[in-house]
Each structure stands twice: as C-alpha cells, then as structure tokens.
Amino acid sequence: MRAAAMTLALFLGLSGVTAASAAQPTLPTGCGQAPPVRPGTTERFTLGSGGTEREYLLHVPDGYQRDKPSPVILAFHGAGGTDTVLEAFSDLSTLDAIVLYPQGLKGSEGTAWQGAPYASSADDVRFVQDLLDRTETDLCVDTTRIFATGKSNGGGFTALLACRLADRIAAFAPVAGAYYPGTTQGCESSPPVPMLEFHGTEDAVIHYEGGVRHGARYPAIGDWLTTWTEKDHCSAGKERRVAEDVVELEWSDCVAGAEVRHYRVEGGGHTWPGATQDSGSGDTTQSISATKTIWRFFQDHPRRS
Template identity: 50%
Template sequence: MSRPSRLRTAVLLISAVAAILPSAAATAAWSEPRTALADGCGKTPPQPPGTSALQQIRSGGLDRTYQLHLPADYKSTKDWPLVLAFHGRGSTGAATEKFAKLSTLPAVVVYPNGVIGTGEGDRQAWQGAPYSAPGVDDVAFTRDLLDSLERTLCVDDRRVYATGKSNGAGFTGILACAMADRITAIAPVAGAFYPNGISCRPSRPVPVIEFHGTADATIPYTGDEDRGLPAIQSWVRQWADRDKCRKSLPQRQIGADITITGRTDCQGGVEVEHVAVSGGGHTWPGADSYSGGGVTTQTIEAHEVLWRFVRDYRLPR
C-alpha cells in the first residue's frame, strides 16, 4: 500500500473508531479514580521494563507458564492496565505476541500458555473446546494468574482486558461469563465459540468487541452446526441481549472490507461491537506475519481498534 493510501486509511479508521468508542456517559460511569494501589506496587518487577520473558506459576497441581511483557516505561509507582492474550489451538503465547502487536500498547501484556489437549499432535488448547485437556480448569488458572500478577506487579485490577485468537478467543467468552468480577472487557478475534456447558450468567454487563473474517474456513462466519459453532452475528447478538442493549449503532464502513456494527444504550453504560472483515480469513487483522489461514486485512490493526474500545472501561467498585 502506498503512503498516501495508508494516510487515507488512517483518516477513515480514526473517524470510524471514534464512533465505536464508549460514550462520554459510559466513560464517566466506569472511570472513577482508584483509591489504593495493588500489592505489587513498589516492588521490583520479575524482569526489566521493555522486555518479554517466560514466567511460571503453579495452578491446579500443574506448572503453568506465560509470556510476560512489560512496557519500556513501566514503573512500580503507578498502576498499569493489564491485557491477557490467549493463543489459538496449537500455538503459544510467544507466537501470539509476534503477530498480534499487543506488546506495543501502553499496558502490561500477558500471553498465557494452554495445556496440551486431545486430538492429533501435542497441541496446547483452552477450556471449553472439544479438544481441550480433560480436567484442566483454565478459569481457575486465570484467577490464580491474576492473583499472582497483582502481588508482583503494579497493575490496575479494575482494568483487566482479555483478548485472544480462535480457541483462545472462545475462552475469553467463557471468562466474560464466569469471571465478570475480574475481567473488565473482552475482544475475541476469529473466535471458536464451542458449546461448553458453562452457564453464562455474568455478574455485571460486559463490554465486547468481536472481530471475524467472513471467509474464515476454520471457524465459519455463518457457523458450523456439526461442531455446534454459532453464527458469529448470533453470538454477538446474544451478548447484546445479556447486556440488555436497547439501541443499534449506525453501521460504519472502513475501506472496502471492514464493516462495524453494534449495540449501545446497554446496562452499565457498556457497548457491544462487531468488526466483520469481508473476505478475511482465520487471521488477526493487521498482522504482518502468519496468524492463520486465509486473507489478512491491512485496513485496520486489531490491537489498535480493540484498545480504543476497551481502554476506558473499568470494573465498578
């Protein structure tokens, strides 16, 4: 893409993203100042600022790992937002960090690693999928991980955002159902939303922004009845219904392949958004290295769009 074309796209993105940000009223309702810092504030971090490194935690009788990225300007005297990024089946946290660009955000970013599940090959996976490791409670692992991070790092426990790709994206949906007390907002990309038997009764309205390619051959946009996968638009509508959203946002178009729809006037001042990538594959929008099969749009950068959506949301006290 030529430089002038990139500039025009940037202008379109800025104007379109402005329309999908939480309203001023919502921001005010969710952004009261904190009165106390986390336990990890004032402590020396486990690695130097500006680095990514593999860390370990014991959870559920297992040694679990995660890739931790600290911003270059990380200091333990202020609390930082926290982004959890869950890899797809057979991938790793480190691999996800390479293509997702989340480590460029002004946040502490954690890329957990799943446990090897069932099926062909040694493929790490997350709870809720038919191929996940039997008996592994990844929801409990996420709670343990957050507890550990809050003890060792200066992070804002009211600004914990979860994103992920494919199976990892599907797991963010489970976290929104089961851990709305700890997860502020979710941003699944190419999500595999398998039926999982977990009752979805979140304790509060959860902001959601979902990205999906209409030509995704792995997790079809229109659903897959044989695997119990819902149509993506139906899954988004279910979240809008849970959040009791009453109004539709005006449809926005970015370039030739990005359509943004959503619902607003929801309980708690949240919004629910859907970013459809026309002709997009099982990929991470904006990735400049391999992130899955099919076309990868460069019209938007998923990490930028999801950050603008989630960053002003905070858990209520």
C-alpha cells in the same frame, strides 16, 4: 464562646486531615517493588495451578513505573498455538500495558483452552485467577483495567472468561473466536460486560455462518452477537462501513456501561486484522488494526465499581 470557637476550629482541622487522607487511595499490593521483568522486555515464568505447573510469558511495558498502577491484558493463543507466536503476530507488547500470554495445555488436538471439545480437563479459569493473583502481587496493577483478548480457541476462552470472571476482568475482545457450547458455561447468571469481536466472512476454520467442528456445533456470528446484545440489554444497534472491506456493527446503548461491537471483515480469513506476520489461514486485512482497535476499546471500558 472562645472554647466553642477553638473546638470548631479543631473539628474543621481534623476533618481536613481526614478528607486529605481519603483523597490518597492505597496503592495495590505489588506497587513500590522492582518488577520481575526489566521494562520493555518479555520473559517466561511458571506457576503452579490446580496441581499442574503452568507457563506464561510476561511483558512489562517500557514506560512501567513501580508506583503507578498499570493496565493488564491477558492474551490467549489459538488451538495448537503458543504464547510466543501470539506475541509475535499480535504486537500487543507494543501497547502501554502489562501483557500476560498464558500457555495452554495439550488436549486431544494439541494445546488448547477450556470450553473447546478438544481441550484438556484442566481448569483454565482457575489458572487465570491464580495468574492474576500473582501478577497483582508482583507488579503495580490497576485492578479496574484488566482485560482479555484471544485468537480462535483463545477467543472462545475469552468469551468464557466474560461469563466466569467479570468481577476481575473489565472488557473482552475475541478475534476469529471459536464459540463452542462449552464457552457459554456460567453465562446465565453473569453480569453485562463490554464485548468487542472481529471475524472474517471467509473464515474457513470457524465459519461466519456457523457450523460443526470437532463434533460440536458453533453459532453463526450474527446469532452469537444477538446473544450478547440481549445479555447486555442493548437497544437497536447501528452499522457503518469503516473501510472498503470492513463493516462496524455497534450496540452502545446497553446497561451498566456495557457495549457490544463487531467488525465484519469482508473476505477476511481466520486471521488477526492488521497482522504483518502469519496469524492464520486466509486473507488478512490491513484496513483495520485489531490491536489498535482493541486497545482503544479497552481504554474506554474500565471496570465499574
């Protein structure tokens, strides 16, 4: 009887050790080491990808801790743009997140991202995968909170990533996106994802009602949203005015924790809402901050296991 009691106590003791061990998740690979960038600063780096040397800016937030996994935001500039300019007008580096600003390669119309008719032949999706691999090796990354945003052509590329890298990126937020046919490659079999979009009704570059540019037709924003609400299997959405010039359309009853949300900026141009520096042609609303809204959306949508 005493032996049985001792055996039971030993079993319970070992079970407690096992449970305690299970409650201590293993930190990601890059945790515990000094970051390659002093917290609170941004530096330029290069990375070989697909046989080409690629560049990107890395911003590490001021409150970064080497043993506390941090979220990551990928931010893509527009056609002809640069990583530096995007960082300046978006203010994404003010957020409590590691921010990666990749630099696009030159295509027929200047720097651009995969999916646009004027982009180079580079495999930018692979570049993003390689960049995430390096970042997860060098920094303490919360791999359930990796997000993507971008402006114009960078917004279109963000939509492409939603179809191609949903297994690594949790949520997506294009701004004034250029949704050319090439940005839908791989979407047929990709899973539902949270999608947030901003677009001005007076965008003279990528028209709200759709059009043709660089010989390629792009959809009206309403049609593009319908594609995503159907893909995410959302039920009827709701509409509300959040400012004198901004209307929010939201579809939150979607499968797998997905959500589709859109901010229609009435009179808005090809710009980043809330930007105080030049972010494109046309009017820039100050009634809503794209950066703050994107951050709240990202925080609400970590990747589901």
